[in-house]
Amino acid sequence: xxxxxxxxxxxxxxxxxxxxxxxxxxxxxxxxxxxxxxxxxxxxxxxxxxxxxxxxxxxxxxxxxxxxxxxxxxxxxxxxxxxxxxxxxxxxxxxxxxxxxxxxxxxxxxxxxxxxxxxxxxxxxxxxxxxxxxxxxxxxxxxxxxxxxxxxxxxxxxxxxxxxxxxxxxxxxxxxxxxxxxxxxxxxxxxxxxxxxxxxxxxxxxxxxxxxxxxxxxxxxxxxxxxxxxxxxxxxxxxxxxxxxxxxxxxxxxxxxxxxxxxxxxxxxxxxxxxxxxxxxxxxxxxxxxxxxxxxxxxxxxxxxxxxxxxxxxxxxxxxxxxxxxxxxxxxxxxxxxxxxxxxxxxxxxxxxxxxxxxxxxxxxxxxxxxxxxxxxxxxxxxxxxxxxxxxxxxxxxxxxxxxxxxxxxxxxxxxxxxxxxxxxxxxxxxxxxxxxxxxxxxxxxxxxxxxxxxxxxxxxxxxxxxxxxxxxxxxxxxxx
Amino acid sequence: xxxxxxxxxxxxxxxxxxxxxxxxxxxxxxxxxxxxxxxxxxxxxxxxxxxxxxxxxxxxxxxxxxxxxxxxxxxxxxxxxxxxxxxxxxxxxxxxxxxxxxxxxxxxxxxxxxxxxxxxxxxxxxxxxxxxxxxxxxxxxxxxxxxxxxxxx
Ligand code: SF4
Ligand code: FES
Ligand code: FES
Numbered sequence: 001x002x003x004x005x006x007x008x009x010x011x012x013x014x015x016x017x018x019x020x021x022x023x024x025x026x027x028x029x030x031x032x033x034x035x036x037x038x039x040x041x042x043x044x045x046x047x048x049x050x051x052x053x054x055x056x057x058x059x060x061x062x063x064x065x066x067x068x069x070x071x072x073x074x075x076x077x078x079x080x081x082x083x084x085x086x087x088x089x090x091x092x093x094x095x096x097x098x099x100x101x102x103x104x105x106x107x108x109x110x111x112x113x114x115x116x117x118x119x120x121x122x123x124x125x126x127x128x129x130x131x132x133x134x135x136x137x138x139x140x141x142x143x144x145x146x147x148x149x150x151x152x153x154x155x156x157x158x159x160x161x162x163x164x165x166x167x168x169x170x171x172x173x174x175x176x177x178x179x180x181x182x183x184x185x186x187x188x189x190x191x192x193x194x195x196x197x198x199x200x201x202x203x204x205x206x207x208x209x210x211x212x213x214x215x216x217x218x219x220x221x222x223x224x225x226x227x228x229x230x231x232x233x234x235x236x237x238x239x240x241x242x243x244x245x246x247x248x249x250x251x252x253x254x255x256x257x258x259x260x261x262x263x264x265x266x267x268x269x270x271x272x273x274x275x276x277x278x279x280x281x282x283x284x285x286x287x288x289x290x291x292x293x294x295x296x297x298x299x300x301x302x303x304x305x306x307x308x309x310x311x312x313x314x315x316x317x318x319x320x321x322x323x324x325x326x327x328x329x330x331x332x333x334x335x336x337x338x339x340x341x342x343x344x345x346x347x348x349x350x351x352x353x354x355x356x357x358x359x360x361x362x363x364x365x366x367x368x369x370x371x372x373x374x375x376x377x378x379x380x381x382x383x384x385x386x387x388x389x390x391x392x393x394x395x396x397x398x399x400x401x402x403x404x405x406x407x408x409x410x411x412x413x414x415x416x417x418x419x420x421x422x423x424x425x426x427x428x429x430x431x432x433x434x435x436x437x438x439x440x441x442x443x444x445x446x447x448x449x450x451x452x453x454x455x456x457x458x459x460x461x462x463x464x465x466x467x468x469x470x471x472x473x474x475x476x477x478x479x480x481x
Numbered sequence: 482x483x484x485x486x487x488x489x490x491x492x493x494x495x496x497x498x499x500x501x502x503x504x505x506x507x508x509x510x511x512x513x514x515x516x517x518x519x520x521x522x523x524x525x526x527x528x529x530x531x532x533x534x535x536x537x538x539x540x541x542x543x544x545x546x547x548x549x550x551x552x553x554x555x556x557x558x559x560x561x562x563x564x565x566x567x568x569x570x571x572x573x574x575x576x577x578x579x580x581x582x583x584x585x586x587x588x589x590x591x592x593x594x595x596x597x598x599x600x601x602x603x604x605x606x607x608x609x610x611x612x613x614x615x616x617x618x619x620x621x622x623x624x625x626x627x628x629x630x631x632x633x634x
Contacts, residue, residue, distance in 0.1 A: 159530035164539040175535035176517070176546075182530065
């Protein structure tokens with residue numbers, strides 16, 4: 001990651017400063033800073049398409065080309081976004097040569113993406129109004145700048161999308177052109193994309209049509225919210241509802257993460273209610289579950305219950321929305337589990353090990369209560385404040401703003417209810433119908449508790465995205481868009 | 482190849498970095514393709530994102546994301562071989578096996594590909610079968626070779 005690289009730089013180079021000139025202006029900069037950043041600091045504008053300071057530079061669009069003359073007199077064109085400042089450098093950002101090179105680049109970009117507004121505007125600035133080169137695809141909208149790939153990998157840490165193939169077939173896609181198992185639907189790819197490409201929306205969950213109905217800001221769309229008595233807490237309630245659905249034929253299968261041991265889980269398809277009642281839900285780990293849902297659909301399942309975290313529920317919803325065009329009788333009823341963040345099993349085990357000196361195998365039970373993380377091991381109870389475990393939070397969770405599973409049919413969690421009860425948010429009629437098959441007694445839910453946690457999560461996400469958004473908006477206004 | 486065999490290969494690379502290409506090449510050699518199962522296992526054992534494995538596997542022609550046949554027949558369609566009738570040789574191969582270039586026969590016996598120059602133009606038209614080169618190949622000769630390979634156990 002970029003940040004790490006900078007830290008390393010600082011240590012070895014002790015913030016050595018160099019002097020260079022940009023368009024005749026003398027400027028001091030820390031050695032190694034990209035020329036582009038140095039230029040911006042003194043108000044010299046250089047056009048870019050594939051650069052943001054919060055991801056590593058990649059130099060793919062070539063638009064930021066500038067002319068440099070080194071101390072030894074060597075003159076050439078380089079990309080300023082990834083060329084490090086060095087002593088005695090003379091940089092020209094608007095020389096004749098630079099303008100010519102940029103024109104050439106824009107000719108190529110326009111031939112690739114003739115309809116993309118941003119490219120068209122840039123081309124026009126350089127006097128190009130129509131593509132003069134051969135256009136192979138009028139609707140192409142990706143310039144293969146890789147910003148989405150870098151943001152997904154370096155910022156979010158999930159790497160759901162990447163480049164694939166090569167040469168003229170090179171493209172951005174989720175693996176196998178299938179719905180991604182790793183995408184958490186944060187939408188950062190769509191945010192950073194300079195062209196607004198639809199490629200990244202195809203197999204990710206960056207954009208989803210919203211649910212319809214009455215809406216609360218922090219609770220989301222809901223037609224009912226209440227607290228249900230369930231002696232066996234969350235696990236028990238979810239199981240009772242789904243088992244009743246399976247028995248009554250309202251559902252033909254359920255896709256869920258099944259617990260293997262304290263931290264490991266596997267995604268499974270279960271078809272009958274007895275098997276289902278015998279397994280235990282894993283509700284705090286984010287495992288690959290989308291491909292299992294797709295397997296169920298491929299097997300001919302049409303009335304599927306899907307139990308997952310809010311991000312996975314987004315996936316299920318997008319898949320339902322997309323596939324219903326081809327498979328009109330497909331119905332996915334999503335049960336979303338409230339989630340503040342999930343923990344990365346590996347990191348969590350390490351953390352627990354260092355905190356309590358207990359081995360993974362000795363752990364009998366884990367639970368979260370009142371901001372505390374509690375584990376039972378060797379018949380002893382250990383607990384720790386949740387903040388202490390921040391380092392073990394799963395990649396990307398801090399960018400996610402969905403606590404109460406906004407896209408679920410039924411959202412369920414312990415927040416907002418007394419022990420022995422769970423809070424249920426009914427968002428759709430589909431969810432309501434499923435509930436009708438189950439027996440339970442209901443009570444009033446403490447909505448405020450849910451709102452508070454939802455708000456906390458939203459704010460955390462905002463904090464993390466604010467600096468990114470700031471730079472993106474600055475970039476857009478710079479281009480006069 | 483079973484999962485445990487795949488795991489055995491992957492295990493050799495555990496704890497090392499920058500080994501993805503080597504690992505994929507070895508799996509390709511042993512499995513004849515990079516199966517989704519193998520990709521999944523690499524992800525689980527080495528923690529490399531699936532999208533990263535897919536990127537590399539789809540980039541190199543030496544790696545195949547689809548099962549390849551026991552015999553990989555590569556007919557040269559480079560300039561020299563083209564002029565000397567390489568395409569007619571290709572035609573013969575396509576007809577004899579019953580697949581198009583780029584495809585694999587359903588019995589997983591043959592995969593047919595074209596390549597642009599194998600570096601021995603003087604011998605054109607050239608055909609390479611599992612690393613073995615055949616020079617001045619005629620359509621008839623290739624047909625015979627394929628039939629021989631097909632009847633063998
Ligand atoms: S989809 Fe957008 S961000 Fe990603 S490579 Fe293409 S143009 Fe760049
Ligand atoms: S911004 Fe420098 S190459 Fe794209
Ligand atoms: S063109 Fe066929 S070997 Fe060179």
